[in-house]
Amino acid sequence: PDHIPTLEQFLAQISGQTPILIEIKSEKNWPVARLCAATAQALQDYTGPHAIMSFDPRAPAWFAKHSPHTPRGLVITEEDSKSIIGHLRRHLWVRQAQAQFLAYDIRDLPSRFAAKMRQRGLKIATWTVRTPTQFVTAQTHADAPIFEGEALNAPFPIGEGAAPSSPLPFRGGAAPNSPRPFRGGAGGGVSQI
Numbered sequence: 001p002d003h004i005p006t007l008e009q010f011l012a013q014i015s016g017q018t019p020i021l022i023e024i025k026s027e028k029n030w031p032v033a034r035l036c037a038a039t040a041q042a043l044q045d046y047t048g049p050h051a052i053m054s055f056d057p058r059a060p061a062w063f064a065k066h067s068p069h070t071p072r073g074l075v076i077t078e079e080d081s082k083s084i085i086g087h088l089r090r091h092l093w094v095r096q097a098q099a100q101f102l103a104y105d106i107r108d109l110p111s112r113f114a115a116k117m118r119q120r121g122l123k124i125a126t127w128t129v130r131t132p133t134q135f136v137t138a139q140t141h142a143d144a145p146i147f148e149g150e151a152l153n154a155p156f157p158i159g160e161g162a163a164p165s166s167p168l169p170f171r172g173g174a175a176p177n178s179p180r181p182f183r184g185g186a187g188g189g190v191s192q193i
Helices: 007-014 033-045 057-065 085-097 112-119 132-140 149-153
Strands: 020-023 049-055 074-075 101-105 123-129 144-148 182-184 190-192
Touching: 007 020, 007 033, 033 049, 033 057, 033 144, 049 057, 049 101, 057 074, 057 085, 074 085, 085 112, 112 123, 123 132, 132 144
Parallel strands: 020 049, 049 074, 074 101, 101 123, 123 144, 144 182
Antiparallel strands: 020 190, 182 190
16 A cells, blocks of 8 residues: 655665755644654664755754754745845844755745855755746756756756756765756655755
8 A cells, every 4th residue: 555654764765876855844833853853863874865954943953953964954935024024034043043055945036145145155955946947046046956846857957067066965975976956746845866
């Protein structure tokens, strides 16, 4: 019977063949520390390239403290928060998260905030790239696009000169020599390069 694999089963199936991004989903009152600890436990012996990310700054902050060797990112959207309060909140969350990269909503690029973070050395991935126009935006304003759905099979010009020049950090070996875009499932919590 079909079933959703556990993280351990998924990692065994991937077996280091491709770098993966694991998105930790949470809600305000969820036990984020327990989710992070379980994820870190599953990753403990995994040697393939991997990183975690979350909209919740508590998740990458937990990894910074308890599993600092695990690369960590903060997922950001400016949707409904383009005000000065939203801008200040993003600064606070980036500081709280101790993120090593940002996964930024493609609909918000170009963004002064993302550009400033990139100038400070944070790598920027961007989600969700679905069209050739968005791919061009990702090439210009980010280090790695994250695809899903139909875009996974689209003939975007990925290759010499088209891929971003700076790969994101991954644990378990270097990121691929020629950076690849992230490719994820529709709305799934796991994306892969």
